[in-house]
Amino acid sequence: MNIHSFSLNGMHILLDVNSGAVHVVDEMISDIMNVFDGGNDEEVLASLAEQYSEDELREALAELHELIAAEKLFTPALEVPPTFKAEPILKSLCLHVAHDCNLRCRYCFAGTGDFGHSRGLMSAEVGKKAIDFLLEKSGSRRHLEIDFFGGEPLMNFEVVKELTAYVRRREQEAGKEVKLTLTTNAVLLRDEELRFLNEEGISLVLSLDGRKEVHDYMRPNAGGNGSYETVMSNIDKAIRSRNDQNYYLRGTFT
Ligand code: SF4
Incomplete structure (x- = not known):
């Protein structure tokens, strides 16, 4: 998982590891992120149906998808070339x-x-x-x-x-x-x-x-x-x- 979700001093924080973006979110988003994997909206709606209304959840999911589209959440990993070739040359x-x-x-x-x-x-x-x-x-x-x-x-x-x-x-x-x-x-x-x-x-x-x-x-x-x-x-x-x-x-x- 390239998202770390945690709470600190009463704040709910999401860290997107690949981009380094840090998001301070509310408790509902924090709960959603315990289930959300970037595309399983229906699963989120079903698992949190007793805590939040469907409208609230759909609105929050739409915002999460905007962040994903802007590459601030679930950012793909960079292709970093290896430091050394498979057969390095020593000098x-x-x-x-x-x-x-x-x-x-x-x-x-x-x-x-x-x-x-x-x-x-x-x-x-x-x-x-x-x-x-x-x-x-x-x-x-x-x-x-x-x-x-x-x-x-x-x-x-x-x-x-x-x-x-x-x-x-x-x-x-x-x-x-x-x-x-x-x-x-x-x-x-x-x-x-x-x-x-x-x-x-x-x-x-x-x-x-x-x-x-x-x-x-x-x-x-x-x-x-x-x-x-x-x-x-x-x-x-x-x-x-x-x-x-x-x-x-x-x-x-x-
Ligand atoms: S000369 Fe001085 S700095 Fe160099 S290894 Fe000896 S003690 Fe260390």
Whole structure:
């Protein structure tokens, strides 16, 4: 039934779900609507004959039919096209390689890395299956994207390395080009990690929340100490090492 009929604060209300129209009606119409299905007038007349006169009922039914004709009652449902095709084409993957984090940001959307569950790291095996899935479901699309994400993805650096090698091999076999990005809080963005990311041409998304006092307040580490000094030094090194290219600096402002 696409009509909700109910009473609230002494008012009798009809809600036409498909059009969103709301009608405040009298008690008789409300009683009629308990029986009326949009076209069974004779049934309404018979079932309410003891409560109301036939003239009253016919007049009310005529008004209801006017509302139906104006598409304000029993409105037909819209034909909404499905959001996804039966066989959707994938173009990108956000790989949560770490459901863990070394920071405890005050506004964290991810439960400080564990997403409300237990802390853990993705295995290479799971990551490879996800990559295979992306390639398999990308159809004729040639350019694809994978973001190493978390939590903090550099807490699972060995798996990031293994998956990068896997992507590079599989993209050739599949005739695709996969752009890689790593989103990091930069705490573990040390020389070794940076060298690898630069060599592999992996884009960086780096988090920094502004001045030291703001950043330290909003983004403390697990021990409660500010992360600005470490992060700023690593970010500075990273940007210089890639000649000011291929990175984004992202601030979160609450
Ligand atoms: S770095 Fe990201 S995942 Fe970690 S606590 Fe901060 S917002 Fe959350």
